[in-house]
Amino acid sequence: MVSLAAAQTLIVAQGADPVTLDPQGQNDQPSARVRVQIYETLVEFDKDLNIVPALAESWEFITPNELEFKLRQGVKFHNGDAFTAEDVKYSIERVKDSATVAFLLEAISEVEVVDDYTVRIRMANPYAPILNHLAHPSTAIVNRRSVEEAGDDFGASVAIGTGPFVFKEWVSGSHVTLVRNENYWGEPAKVEELIIRSIPEGTVRAIELETGGVDIAYNLEPMDELRLTGQPGIVLDKYEELSTSYVGFNVLKPPLDNKLVRQAINYALDVDAVVDYIYTGLAAKSNTPLPPGAWGFNPNVEGYYYDPDKARELLAEAGYADGLKLSIWTNDNPLRMQIAEMFQANLADVGVEVEIQILPWATYLEDTALGKHDMFILGWGTVTADADYGLYALFHSSMHGDPGNRTFYTNPRVDELLDAGRRETDPEKRMAIYWEAQETIVEDAPWVFLINTSAVNGLRDYVEGFWPHPAGHHVLGGVSVNK
CATH class of the missing domain: 3.90.76.10 (Dipeptide-binding Protein; Domain 1)
Structure with a gap:
């Protein structure tokens, strides 16, 4: 029961603006975090x-x-x-x-x-x-009716669902405001109003949490977590995510169409340094595309390791002993920008000159879907906690571009395995299918397999009822603000 002192507005900060509030319009986390309150x-x-x-x-x-x-x-x-x-x-x-x-x-x-x-x-x-x-x-x-009447406005200025919150407004680049659904079939939301703010800079999210500008801040960055630990009035909530961060290669573009070059880049990058210095230990090196918490994860894949000499050997074997030039894209995510800078230095050490390009989030998704990139840094949450979702959209040849396969990777054997994994109902046989698929994908190296992360959300100590969804789609109807 909400106390008499309960505030009627909950303010939450996340790291990017939604792309669309249409559930079928785009498959990104910032959008989904808003939509799960509405639909x-x-x-x-x-x-x-x-x-x-x-x-x-x-x-x-x-x-x-x-x-x-x-x-x-x-x-x-x-x-x-x-x-x-x-x-x-x-x-x-x-x-x-x-x-x-x-x-x-x-x-x-x-x-x-x-x-x-x-x-x-x-x-x-x-x-x-x-x-x-x-x-x-x-x-x-x-x-x-609402979809057809709204036309192109559905997901932008119109969003009609059955959920605990009703859409009120979306000020692009600033916030989305929702209000309590007074006719909700289940338990009504604890607060009258929910404001979800878009604050890309992690340090700014942390400061807003400290100063009371927000009640919950999603995905605090490691340095901010260390600074806020033990601070009065703030609770840090850490959980293991079902997500993987990676560097994707456009395998249709020379020289990245050469598997030796992709493998060389995997050996050239010091992923352990990313874990230790950028994430300050709040991540684990990944050897496969799946996070350990997903069903079907193969713990026996050895993956790649930091070996600049091996990288140089493979580049020479591929015909690039004198080096090459590439670009790496990221959005304005501070951690990804740090990763890009670290990898720029790693690759320079093996003769690969890299230009870093930073794009707005919506443009980033659009242009990587169109294959305009060389390399890009992105993440994928295995939202369904099943290997099919963590592999099919990312590596099946029918998924090139916007659905998820932004590397444009194609391997007929992988297609065959991923199709079989969907049909097979025997858990042991299905597990074996996905284990082989992961081994093949890692050998082909359409990605640099980076990290699996732990997420830290920051809450003011008067926030009650919040629990973190493993996929990051936190439902907020049961959250109250008791100041």
């Missing part, structure tokens, strides 16, 4: 990553290829329309038509509306991660 999915993850009911009260596999959901009754969209099976059918078909997130539900061949509160999903083949994918924020249920 809901059929099922969701609890704190222990178990699948639990959300807009669906129950579900049953009628056959291995057919899944029936019983929907929650009495739910209203923010515009007053009733939530029904027709909305589920429309939303799933909209996901399948999305250039960005279709891969999540492409296995679905048909959606049947049995009655207003029963829906059946049919798949051409068994699809092992279907429930995990239906918990992904981009499969959230939208209201057809």
